[in-house]
Amino acid sequence: MICKFKPQSFTLCTIVVLCLFAQSAFSQNTFETELKQKIDAFLAPLPPVTVQDTPRVGQAELYPSDAPGSLLTPTGFGGYGSYIFGGLGAAYPELYRNNKADLIASGGFCVGNPVSAVNFAASLNMTDVHKFRDFSGNFILSRFLFAGTSISAGALQMFTSKVQSDAPGSTFFMAISHAVQTIPSLTPGCSRLTYTIGLGSGRFYEKSPRDIANGKGTHGTAVFGSVSFEVIRHINVNAEWTGMNLGITAGIRPFKTTPISFGLGVANLTRYSGDRTNLAFSIGVPLSLNRLIRNN
Secondary structure (H helix, E strand, C coil), X not given: CCCCCCCCCEECCEEEEEEEECCCCCCEEEEECEECCCCCCCCCCXXXXXXXXXXXXXXXXXXXXXXXXXXXCCCCCCCCCCEEEEEEEEEECCCCCCCCCEEEEEEEEEECCCCCCCEEEEEEEEEECCXXXXXXXXXXXXXXXXXXXXXXXXXXXXXXXXXXXXXXXXXXXXXXXXXXXXXXXXXXXXXXXXXXXXXXXXXXCECXXXXXXXXXXXXXXXXXXXXXXXXXXXXXXXXXXXXXXXXXXEEECCCXXXXXXXXXXXXXXXXXXXXXXXXXXXXXXXXXXXXXXXXX
């Protein structure tokens, strides 16, 4: 998406893709957060997990909804087992620019059992899709703690090019999420309400030069979080604080047999950062390697 660092915090879509983690032990999230003026910050979609794939830690335990539970921020839920995944994210308009959209592509894999050990996910971002350049990497470890609760830690936008990228540098974060056990979803085995709180550097803390020049301060809160509620089956409405600004998003998983997830929302709802409200969109698809092997 862009070539040079341009002033602006654009916490839109930082996780446009963690949100694919679905219906079971490690569901959630989608791409990434507002990054400095561009969406140099989309996180690749982490694989959705189905109830059948996930061993139950507790008999009546509830897991996050199978629709994306956040679009702008990471969650504590990661992947389960071996998956490959890919996705696209977009934001419109870019902050401090006139009527220009931004696009990002991402793909990666995850492996590991987060109940008995940890799950490891790695993905590659391409933020200049039109010119096939401006790459960076994301790495996330997740671990299931106890009933409906998981923790993750990771690094986003690693190895960015200082010449091509407009990212504020690498971002490191830790997040913990909980699926409320007393509010069952319309989807069997899932909770209707999930919340996350996290702490991070980079995009969650450092404001862009344009924000600073416009008197919006130099730092965000570093603390980010989200609350996700299933309004009807397979559709969540989410409220998210990115560390820089507030967003309202929705996660949709429209097909029963196809694990495609969509996210859409509005970001930068306050004057704390940016010069306008932005729209964000994401789509992600995960594929189970175990199932692919079995089918062949």
